[in-house]
Amino acid sequence: MSALILPAMLGGLTTGAIYALVALGLTLIYGVLHIINFAHGSLLMLALYGVYFLHVWLGFDPYLAIPIIAPLFFVLGYALQRGVIAPFSGGKEQNVLLVTLALSIVFDNLALYFWTSNTRTVAVSYAYTMVEVGPAFIPLPKVIAFFAAMLCAAILWLVINRTRIGKAIRAVAIEKRGAQLVGIEVEQTYAVCFGIGTACVAVAACLLIPTFYVTPQVGYAFVLVAFTTVVLGGMGSFAGALVSGLLLGVIEALCGLFLGETLGQIGIFVAFILILLFRPAGLFGQRTA
Amino acid sequence: MTSRDENWTTSAISRRNLLKAGAASTAVGLIGAPTVLRAQTPTVKIGILEPLTGALSYNGTQARAGAQFAIDAINAAGGIKSMGGAKLEPVVADAQSRPEVAAAEVDKLAQAGVSVFIGCQASALGLASSQAAARYNLAQVFDVGTAEQVVERGLKNVFRFTPGVNKCTSTALENLKTLNANAGNPVKTAAIVHEDGPFGSGLAKLLNERLPGMGIQVVETISHPTPQRDFTNIALRVKAAKPDMIIPSNYINEYTLFAMALRQQRVETKAIYSILGGGASNIKFVREQNDAAQYVMDCNHWYDPRKPESQALAKKAAEAKLDMTYDIMVAYACIQLIADSLERAKSGDREKMIEALASSTYSGSIMPYGPTKFVNGNNEGAQPVNTQIRGDKIELVFPKEYATAEAVFPMPPRG
Numbered sequence: 086m087s088a089l090i091l092p093a094m095l096g097g098l099t100t101g102a103i104y105a106l107v108a109l110g111l112t113l114i115y116g117v118l119h120i121i122n123f124a125h126g127s128l129l130m131l132a133l134y135g136v137y138f139l140h141v142w143l144g145f146d147p148y149l150a151i152p153i154i155a156p157l158f159f160v161l162g163y164a165l166q167r168g169v170i171a172p173f174s175g176g177k178e179q180n181v182l183l184v185t186l187a188l189s190i191v192f193d194n195l196a197l198y199f200w201t202s203n204t205r206t207v208a209v210s211y212a213y214t215m216v217e218v219g220p221a222f223i224p225l226p227k228v229i230a231f232f233a234a235m236l237c238a239a240i241l242w243l244v245i246n247r248t249r250i251g252k253a254i255r256a257v258a259i260e261k262r263g264a265q266l267v268g269i270e271v272e273q274t275y276a277v278c279f280g281i282g283t284a285c286v287a288v289a290a291c292l293l294i295p296t297f298y299v300t301p302q303v304g305y306a307f308v309l310v311a312f313t314t315v316v317l318g319g320m321g322s323f324a325g326a327l328v329s330g331l332l333l334g335v336i337e338a339l340c341g342l343f344l345g346e347t348l349g350q351i352g353i354f355v356a357f358i359l360i361l362l363f364r365p366a367g368l369f370g371q372r373t374a
Numbered sequence: 375m376t377s378r379d380e381n382w383t384t385s386a387i388s389r390r391n392l393l394k395a396g397a398a399s400t401a402v403g404l405i406g407a408p409t410v411l412r413a414q415t416p417t418v419k420i421g422i423l424e425p426l427t428g429a430l431s432y433n434g435t436q437a438r439a440g441a442q443f444a445i446d447a448i449n450a451a452g453g454i455k456s457m458g459g460a461k462l463e464p465v466v467a468d469a470q471s472r473p474e475v476a477a478a479e480v481d482k483l484a485q486a487g488v489s490v491f492i493g494c495q496a497s498a499l500g501l502a503s504s505q506a507a508a509r510y511n512l513a514q515v516f517d518v519g520t521a522e523q524v525v526e527r528g529l530k531n532v533f534r535f536t537p538g539v540n541k542c543t544s545t546a547l548e549n550l551k552t553l554n555a556n557a558g559n560p561v562k563t564a565a566i567v568h569e570d571g572p573f574g575s576g577l578a579k580l581l582n583e584r585l586p587g588m589g590i591q592v593v594e595t596i597s598h599p600t601p602q603r604d605f606t607n608i609a610l611r612v613k614a615a616k617p618d619m620i621i622p623s624n625y626i627n628e629y630t631l632f633a634m635a636l637r638q639q640r641v642e643t644k645a646i647y648s649i650l651g652g653g654a655s656n657i658k659f660v661r662e663q664n665d666a667a668q669y670v671m672d673c674n675h676w677y678d679p680r681k682p683e684s685q686a687l688a689k690k691a692a693e694a695k696l697d698m699t700y701d702i703m704v705a706y707a708c709i710q711l712i713a714d715s716l717e718r719a720k721s722g723d724r725e726k727m728i729e730a731l732a733s734s735t736y737s738g739s740i741m742p743y744g745p746t747k748f749v750n751g752n753n754e755g756a757q758p759v760n761t762q763i764r765g766d767k768i769e770l771v772f773p774k775e776y777a778t779a780e781a782v783f784p785m786p787p788r789g
Contacts, residue, residue, distance in 0.1 A: 089610050096606035103603075194427075203432040204626045206662045213637055213665060224638045296634070297603075298627055302429065306601040341607045346598035347570050349607075 092221035093338045099227035101334020102234040103293055107307045108314035108326045109237050110285030115312070116321035117245070117258045118278050119178065120170070123185040125311060126304025127192035128283055132158055132290030133299035134200060140207045140294075147207060147291045148229070154287045162283025166276040189304070196301035206298045226295035233292050237285060238327040244281065245323070254278050258321065313357050319370025329368055332356070415453065416460040418722040420445065420712060421467060421483040421491025422705075423503055423514075428471025433495040433701045437517055438466060440705030441492060443690050447683075448713045456720045462713065469494045473502035480506035489722035490515065490715075490731070492708040495701060497521030504532045513728045515712060517704040518675065520650065525752040532751035533731045535708050536675050536741075539573075539650070542758045543580055546649040546673035549760050549772050551588050553783045560644050560784045565594040565617035567608055567632060569624040577623045577649060593617050602628050605635035612641055618784075619645040629653035633666040637788070644784030648672040650758075657697045660763050667763045669785035671771070676759045677703040678742040678776050687740060707739040711746065714738065742776040 107129060114122045135154050139145040145153070169188065174180035214225040245251035256264040257274045265271050297303075314333060318325025336356045341349025360368065422441045425434035445462045453459040465486045469476035476499040483491050490513040494500045500519035507514050508529050516524060516534040520542065525534055537545070554561050566581055568574030575597065582592050594615040596608050609632070612620060620643050622632055630653050636646070646654075646669070653659040654672030677684045677700075687706055691698045711734065716722065719730035735745040737755070744755040760772035762781055769779035 089607075089614060092610055093607050096604065096610070100604040100606070197427060197431055201432040201435060202429055203658060204630060204656075205658070206630055208662050208664065212634065215638060215640070222639055298630055300627060306603055338604075338607055342611070346596065346602060346608060350599060 088220065089342060090339070091219060093342045094335055095218055095221045095223055097335035097338025098331055099223055099231050099334070100338065101331035102227070102231040103289070103297075103330075104307070104310050104314050104333055105234045105327045105330025106230060106237060106289035106292060107286065108311040108318070108330050109234070109241060109323060110282040110289065111311045112282075112315050112318070112321060112323055112326040113241065113245075113254075113285065114279055114282035116315045116319075116326070117254060118275060119258075119320075120275075120279065121178065121182045121185065122279075122282075123182065123308075124165075124188040124192060125185075125286060126306075126308030127189040127196075128158070128162070128304075129286050129290055129293075129307060130196060130299065130301060130304040131161075131192060132287040133294055133297075133303060134196065135287070136291050136294050137205055137207055137299050140209075147209065147294050151288055151291045154291055155284045158287035159280040159284040161280075163276045163280035165283070166279035167272070170279070171272055171275065193301050193304070200301065202300055202302070204298050204300050207294055209295050212295050224296055226292070230292040230296075233288070234327060234330070237288060238323045241281075241285070241323045250274070250277055310353065313353060317357055317360055317367055319367030322367070322369035325367055325369030332368075416458055417463040418454060418457065418460050418716060419463050419465050419486060419488040420709065421465050421486070421488035421493075423467045423469055423476065423479055423483060423491050423493035424705075425471040425476075425495055425499060426466075426468040428469075430471040430496055430499075433518075433699075434469070434471070436696065436699050436701035437492075437495055437705035439691070439694065439696055440687075440702035441709050443687055443702070444706040444709035444713075447686070448709065454713060454716045456717045457722075460716075460722075462709070465491075467491075469499050469503065471496075471499070473498050476500075477502040477506040479503070480510070480512070483507075484510040484512055488512070489724060490712055490727045492517050492705060492712070494519070497524055500524055504529055507531050511724050511728065513724065513731055515708045515731070517708045518701070525750050529751065530732070531728060533711075533748055533753070534751055535711055535746070535753050535756060536704050537756040537758050538752060539577070541756065542650055542673060543577065543584075545758050546647075546760075547581075547584055547588065549673060550647060553760075553772065553781055554588075554590075557783050559589065561590060561618040563591050563593045563615075563617045564619045564621055565596070565612045565615050566592060566621045566623065567596045567598070567612065568622070569600045569602075569628060570597040571600065573650075574623045581621060581649075590619070598624070598628065600625060600628060602631070605632045606639065608632065609635035609639040609641055612636070613639055617643060619643060619647055621647055621649070622651060623649060626653050626656060626659070630659055630663060630666075633659075633670065634663060637666040642787055646670045646785070648674075650674055654763065655700055655761055655768060657699065657768060660766060660768060664766060668788065669762060669764070669782055671760055671762045671781070671783070673758050673760050675700040675704050676742070676761055676768075676770055677707070677740045679770055679778050680776065681740055684740045703740060707741045710739045711736055742770075742773075 111125050114120050136147050136150050139150045170184050173184045211225050215222040216228050253269045253274045314330045318329035333353050336352045337349050340352030424437045449461045453461045465488050467479040476494050480503050492515045495518050497519045500516050504514045508531050513531045520539040522538050566578050568578040648654040651672040654670045655674045660667045688698050714736040715730035719726040737745040747754045761768050762771045771781035
């Protein structure tokens with residue numbers, strides 16, 4: 086068993102990178118703007134189908150699909166916030182929750198209707214290319230996803246902390262009315278933020294699909310872990326989402342190894358409760374008054 | 375007479391003529407109608423209750439297509455001859471992958487006047503629908519419903535044409551024993567990887583009891599939840615246990631990830647042997663993960679590919695751009711069984727249908743079954759077969775009388 090610990094930890098880190106990737110978009114939407122986006126998993130599913138069909142119909146490699154899928158999903162996210170979530174929720178948080186839940190049901194069932202529940206995977210030549218790290222074999226796509234998660238977190242941090250729109254997003258997150266008073270278009274900022282978050286989930290889909298599958302229900306496998314990752318990392322913290330995603334991946338892998346896979350996923354939530362008990366604001370969150 | 379009068383006269387005559395013509399045609403219609411009705415071919419309504427939406431929609435839509443192919447073929451061949459060439463008329467209902475809906479849809483089928491129906495691709499749906507159908511004395515021919523509970527309730531309207539889980543498991547183990555013995559017993563140890571629901575856990579328990587009796591020691595039994603996002607750990611544990619054979623027992627999504635993880639972690643084994651395996655009889659899995667799928671064996675529902683009717687069905691499915699899955703095969707065969715029973719019953723009466731099905735000794739379906747023999751609704755003539763993924767095809771490899779290819783057992787090292 087001891088020989089399996091290091092490979093399991095490395096495997097856990099790469100799985101955790103996927104959790105972090107999915108959670109990064111949510112960090113922006115939920116962590117920064119406090120929009121409880123239940124449709125996050127469904128948007129991941131739509132993006133996975135997008136990559137899948139680009140691959141099957143046009144022969145696009147999933148990684149080369151990023152420049153197409155990410156802008157498309159930015160527009161989709163922007164349009165959803167401007168055209169559906171904002172008008173139907175009237176700015177009330179409980180309404181946002183219901184609207185995004187409704188969106189997720191609509192998306193999932195439309196996917197089921199048009200694409201059926203058949204499992205689809207893409208066959209890429211490098212899916213079985215392994216990178217040897219000590220005693221462990223790690224699939225190349227997972228290694229790529231690991232570094233891409235770090236890059237995405239860094240880019241998002243730069244966007245939020247070093248750009249004008251980032252400043253506007255932070256201002257809206259801290260004090261909506263104050264931001265309005267200084268001339269920031271709040272609705273526009275919300276939509277751009279939602280768009281960036283949705284584009285992030287599209288990038289995650291491109292990095293995930295070489296080692297995963299797509300079905301209309303695939304979002305459920307990630308959405309709960311994504312919310313856990315965001316809260317555990319600290320609301321709105323990209324470094325937090327990255328570290329907590331990696332941590333949850335390792336915890337799940339080790340719990341699976343020692344307690345059995347069925348209990349492995351419980352480990353995620355036990356760790357979540359324990360960490361929040363001692364650090365209520367999350368790993369990288371800032372305590373508020 | 376003025377030109378206006380002329381016009382009026384012409385117009386009046388036209389109207390009269392028109393009225394006469396109308397009356398005449400109505401009279402002809404009234405007299406002629408019974409003649410037309412007498413000339414119409416009689417029809418027998420057959421219900422197709424499948425999960426067309428929801429989680430099982432893929433299986434359901436495939437099964438509906440299979441049933442429709444069979445109905446088209448039977449109608450094209452002259453319909454039910456003992457009933458004056460009666461045509462089969464499908465009445466399609468959607469079970470929505472939910473047992474309560476499956477039960478409710480039976481009411482609609484009964485009201486639509488179906489003589490019998492097929493369904494529902496999953497035991498949970500079939501259990502609900504057959505119970506509802508019992509109220510109408512309406513026979514249900516199960517296409518897929520492996521849970522033994524299906525045939526343990528004493529319902530006389532239940533006819534499970536395909537084998538249940540007990541038969542599948544015992545046949546799979548007998549076939550495995552033969553394959554292993556023929557190869558000089560290279561398989562001495564096994565690892566079982568199963569989903570932790572009733573299907574996977576039940577099968578794992580049964581295998582743990584039965585394999586040691588066959589001289590195969592179970593060195594590792596690993597359960598996992600559904601969904602399981604990563605199989606690296608499990609593949610590593612299997613690799614460490616060094617089993618001669620791996621028996622996966624999980625659904626298609628997890629099956630795919632597991633097969634990929636085994637390949638990625640370079641797990642070498644002499645056999646990957648599934649029983650009612652999620653991916654091993656799925657041509658999409660073969661197409662998309664061809665490398666990981668090679669030499670994987672399954673014991674599952676499958677047709678006899680050598681029969682001309684099977685080949686015609688495969689052609690039709692290809693023309694309709696449908697993957698040839700066992701859902702299509704079993705639904706097709708169920709309609710064949712119903713057509714045979716109608717021939718003998720000479721009537722679409724529900725009671726007579728139940729009697730005809732109960733006494734059926736039909737052996738002409740596309741399935742590799744012996745004559746039908748229903749005992750408490752369970753077809754004792756049914757049997758699963760072994761398939762193996764070879765190249766881009768799913769070949770039937772055992773029993774030999776139906777085989778399209780020799781089984782490769784043990785499988786060669788995959789490198």
